[in-house]
Amino acid sequence: MVLERYEPLVEDSEAFRAACERPLPSVVRVNTIKATVERVRRALAAADTDAEAVDWNPRLFRLSTDRPGNTWPYYHGWIYGQEEVSALPALVLDPQPGERVFDPCAAPGSKTTQLAALMDDRGTLVANDNNLGRLSALRSNAERCGVTNLAVTNTDARTFSLKPFGAPKDPPGADGTGSPAGEPFDRALVDVPCSCEGTVRKNPDALEEWSLDHVRGIAGLQRGILERAIQVTREGGTVVYSTCTFAPEENEAVLDAALGATDCRVVPFETPLETRPGVTEWNGETYDEAVRHARRVYPHLNDTGGFFCAKLEVGA
DSSP, X not given: OGGGGGGGGOSOHHHHHHXXXXXXXXXXXXXXXXXXXXXXXXXXXXXXXXXXXXXXXXXXXXXXXXXXXXXXXXXXXXXXXXXXXXXXXXXXXXXXXXXXXXXXXXXXXXXXXXXXXXXXXXXEEEEEOSOHHHHHHHHHHHHHTTOOSEEEEOSOGGGOOSSOTTOOOOOTTTTSSSSXXXXXXXXXXXXXXXXXXGGTTXXXXXXXXXXXXXXXXXHHHHHHHHHHHHHTEEEEEEEEEEESOOOTTTTXXXXXXXXXXXXXXXXOOOOSSOOEEOOXXXXXXXXOGGGGGSEEEOHHHHTSOOEEEEEEEEOO
């Protein structure tokens, strides 16, 4: 079984397996662009929906219903259905109002709308996705949540250009780095497509299509997206890399490759969730010691899905 592969990485393999087999709690995030936490609490109560605040994040509620989309606060854009642990990367990125922020793999928009709320809907948030069909969901969610600081793009994130559409091209290397000229981003949230092993609690079928070939193949895509995001972020800027998989090939190995290919460093960060450090050895491979600063979230530690999150500083 796929999960057995990761038992050497966890202290309590029985608790890990048991948690992966339990249904995931229903969680929503308060959209502070449209409503306050207290107003949402009252609205959910009026809709006969029990809401329990998540202790580590006051903007998250665990609900008594598994269909939050059927409530009127959802319809009006006051809440967004978002798995609890997936709210972590945006908090680690800590975008500020007025900044330029890049979300290269944005659809369907849970983290994008969260970033906009953290920015008080000010500044510029560029949300990109290479799947045109998924962008319709992103636009719909952004409109429902009242996001106005958003620019949506449809391109391969590995070749994302800072130049506006139609601008003349510079000769290769004209800016001294080989990257397109233009104003870089202050921060980037790189939540890449992955093998999704950590979503097994809400999507039991996630492991049925799992294969090691897919893990190895998608890791190449992840490396390209992360490296490009680093290249288009200013010196001293912040990049957060995250996945919902346990696979070191998609997590620490991707960080290790970025450290060798770009000017960045992995930095420690604090989180109220119980986590474990990144691993430096896996199946005969050794990674840079700095990947220990990344954090692994296993389902049994906080009764959430599985997740991986790392914070990088550009211009080491």
